[in-house]
Amino acid sequence: MIITDDGMATGRTILATIKMLKSRRPQKLVVAVPVASRQAALRIRQEVDDFICLYTPSSFTGVSRFYADFSQTTDEEVMMLLKELNTETMQYSGYYSALKPETGFLMAAFTD
Numbered sequence: 001m002i003i004t005d006d007g008m009a010t011g012r013t014i015l016a017t018i019k020m021l022k023s024r025r026p027q028k029l030v031v032a033v034p035v036a037s038r039q040a041a042l043r044i045r046q047e048v049d050d051f052i053c054l055y056t057p058s059s060f061t062g063v064s065r066f067y068a069d070f071s072q073t074t075d076e077e078v079m080m081l082l083k084e085l086n087t088e089t090m091q092y093s094g095y096y097s098a099l100k101p102e103t104g105f106l107m108a109a110f111t112d
Helices: 012-022 038-045 075-089
Strands: 002-004 030-035 050-055 095-100 105-110
Touching (some): 002 012
Parallel strands (some): 002 030, 030 050
């Protein structure tokens, strides 16, 4: 399983995700992010099989600093994109997706 995010400041969100997914006993757990604080990177690296991070700057003040446009996505945009994702990717074998429109929660995983 691959966990990804737009970046990690503290790593708490991804750490909670890791703990939840570990209970499902995945074959391999990978975290991939474009940017992370050094402290978060060290913390998360110990919890997963592979950790991929493009940039761990010495001075980290927040994820948004590393984006030209870090504007918020509306709930409507997210729901539209999740519905498109469900429609487009369900055709591939080995793909599991569960979208709960009432909560907006998406769980997706590619399996071997």
